[in-house]
Amino acid sequence: MRKLILSAAMIAVIGSDAAAQLRHAEIDTLPTKRSGPRYGVIWLSPALADSISAHNAHRKVNGTTSIFGWDFETQLMRNPTGVAPITSLVLGVAGLDQGLVLPSATWVVGLRTRDDFEVGIGPNASLAGVALAVTVGRTFHSGSLHIPFDVAWVSSKIGQRVSLTTGFNVMK
Numbered sequence: 460m461r462k463l464i465l466s467a468a469m470i471a472v473i474g475s476d477a478a479a480q481l482r483h484a485e486i487d488t489l490p491t492k493r494s495g496p497r498y499g500v501i502w503l504s505p506a507l508a509d510s511i512s513a514h515n516a517h518r519k520v521n522g523t524t525s526i527f528g529w530d531f532e533t534q535l536m537r538n539p540t541g542v543a544p545i546t547s548l549v550l551g552v553a554g555l556d557q558g559l560v561l562p563s564a565t566w567v568v569g570l571r572t573r574d575d576f577e578v579g580i581g582p583n584a585s586l587a588g589v590a591l592a593v594t595v596g597r598t599f600h601s602g603s604l605h606i607p608f609d610v611a612w613v614s615s616k617i618g619q620r621v622s623l624t625t626g627f628n629v630m631k
Contacts, residue, residue: 491534493545493605495628501526501553507587507618514586515559524561526553526622530607534571542570545577561585565592565613575599583613590615603629 512520528551535544554561569579575598583592596609
């Protein structure tokens with residue numbers, strides 16, 4: 460009984476806070492574009508590096524490589540008092556520093572807080588096949604310039620990879 464009362468109290472507090480946010484929120488449903496270049500580093504699991512090597516005439520593949528790309532990001536609404544939904548299509552190419560072209564595409568759906576913390580999840584397609592991507596990050600500001608820092612983990616049947624990326628954009 461005690462657990463039931465505590466659970467009901469927590470639901471009431473969370474529900475009243477959410478309702479208060481909705482009453483006071485100035486929700487702007489116009490999308491905001493935050494697209495821009497991305498670059499960084501990616502760490503490949505040994506199994507993934509071996510697979511890439513096997514498909515490239517057994518060339519030595521370093522497990523740490525560069526990644527460059529473009530993030531087509533849209534914040535679906537502005538909600539200054541709460542979280543806002545975001546969607547992003549990230550097209551990237553890894554391995555250029557090793558003479559390799561390893562393309563990938565990731566579609567992420569997630570949320571951004573008013574303090575610019577982000578979390579998202581979505582499908583990834585690359586030469587390793589289809590996979591699941593999970594990402595977290597934070598965007599810093601310098602005037603109207605936005606500088607995102609993101610960590611992503613991608614898991615496929617062949618292996619895993621982790622990336623650290625940054626870039627810039629101007630919100631439109």
